[in-house]
Amino acid sequence: MKMCSAIMGASLCALMGAMAAPAHAEGELYFYNWSNYFPQELFDKFEKETGIKVTLDVYDSNETMLAKLQAGASGYDIVVASDYMVDVMIKEKLATEFDAKSLENFKNVAKPHDTMKYDPDRKYSVTYLWGTTGFTYDSDVVGEKLEDSWKEFFEPREELRGKIGALNDEVEMYAAAAYYAGVDKCTEDPKEAQKILDILLKQKPYVAVYSSEGTIDRMAAKEVAMHMQWNGASHRTRESLPSAVFVYPKEGLSFWSDHFVIPSGAPHLDNAKTFINWMMQPENAAAASNYAGYMNGIKGSDAFLDDALKADPAVNMPEEYADRLVPGKNCSAKGRDLRNRVWTKLKS
Known part of the structure; x- marks a missing residue:
């Protein structure tokens, strides 16, 4: 352990080590x-x-x-x-x-x-x-069928201000904004990263919470009317909220x-x-x-x-949406750094 040193004493270091790792059988x-x-x-x-x-x-x-x-x-x-x-x-x-x-x-x-x-x-x-990562909305609250587009999530109508749930996930949120902006989610171009940041900042006043946990309960309790979700979470949301609709955005969604x-x-x-x-x-x-x-x-x-x-179409995806799926990609160090800087600015 880097925290242990001679001045701390062997017994204290041993105690800290025991606290840091579970006992095994x-x-x-x-x-x-x-x-x-x-x-x-x-x-x-x-x-x-x-x-x-x-x-x-x-x-x-x-x-x-x-x-x-x-x-x-x-x-x-x-x-x-x-x-x-x-x-x-x-x-x-x-x-x-x-x-x-x-x-x-x-x-x-x-x-x-x-x-x-x-x-x-x-x-x-x-x-x-x-699975996939799209967004779910409550059709009872929204009152109409929404367009299959990230625009509904990133540029929501005024009545949804403060009723949007976003994932507290740097990779997922950045990627979705990149799809909407029409740029590579692993871009190394600061100008393109700025486009992504602009989208995220424009959405921020409408976001009630950035959280990857509790998305199902949050939607079911109608604390929010729309939430970025993994498709499995959307399926489980629908079990208690039949009006929940999962969207496969036409600009692309992460597979x-x-x-x-x-x-x-x-x-x-x-x-x-x-x-x-x-x-x-x-x-x-x-x-x-x-x-x-x-x-x-x-x-x-x-x-x-x-x-x-x-x-459930949220899980058993309709065939016509297959070309919207964007596979996972491990970005370069420069791309990851840009993404992290955008996320840090968004959350500051």
């Missing part, structure tokens, strides 16, 4: 994931079938998770990382090579999820769930996938591999989809999916 698994993104019932089932107890810790963004790992956090056996973050973790040697294709149930992985851009041989990762990754130094490597292999069983993958509202990449899981999930 052979039959345990430490899982680091987005909040509200995995059903407790599935953890219980895994423990019953394997004897391995799962302890969950949560984060609110890929960047939060990365920062914790970069700072030297140890003790996690599995983290859930989005596509571009898998690339970062591999390059920074924060991921453990475990050869996912060697696991027994990898045979259940459907194309194109048997490979990915940043891990083509699947040495470091397995797809958990995948993403989240993946199980074993971080470097995982204390229970075999347990992590057991869990990932177990999650590639169709019934278990479907249980995760039914809870989170996102599709998985496992063959045969559709037999266990809820009918409501299969019938």
Whole structure:
């Protein structure tokens, strides 16, 4: 620990170390994931079938998770990382090579999820769930069908002032504004980044909250009338708010996938591999989809999916919207710096 030094004393340093990391037992698994993104019932089932107890810790963004790992956090056996973050973790040697294709149930992985851009041989990762990022509006409040455009979100009508919910997510918000501006979301041009900032600043007076957590409850309680959401969250919103409508903006929307990754130094490597292999069983993958509202990449899981999930266009995307999907992209250092500067100015 960088905080420990000779002047602090060995006993104090030892105490701090004990407080910083959880105690481990052979039959345990430490899982680091987005909040509200995995059903407790599935953890219980895994423990019953394997004897391995799962302890969950949560984060609110890929960047939060990365920062914790970069700072030297140890003790996690599995983290859930989005596509571009898998690339970062591999390059920074924060991921453990475990050869996912060697696991027994990898045979259940459907194309194109048997490979990915940043891990083509699947040495470091397995797809958990995948989806899109658009926005949801309450048609009862708005009173009419809105245009399939980011304009409705970034330049909302006056009656929606203070009733817009935005994700507290630098990558998602910047990308959406870039689609609306018609520029590359990984632009290295300061002038184009300024266009993105102008869009975000113009929207800001209409935004009630920047938060990636509680989007479902916020919409259901009608605290906001519109919210940037992942499509699975929109599906779950609709369960309690039938008037919720998910929008696939014509300018483009992010298509993403989240993946199980074993971080470097995982204390229970075999347990992590057991869990990932177990999650590639169709019934278990479907249980995760039914809870989170996102599709998985496992063959045969559709037999266990809820009918409501299969019938919701927010999840089962209409074919005509396929060309609107924009895949994840790991931007250059210059592009990431511009994005961060824009986000910092927006939130200041």
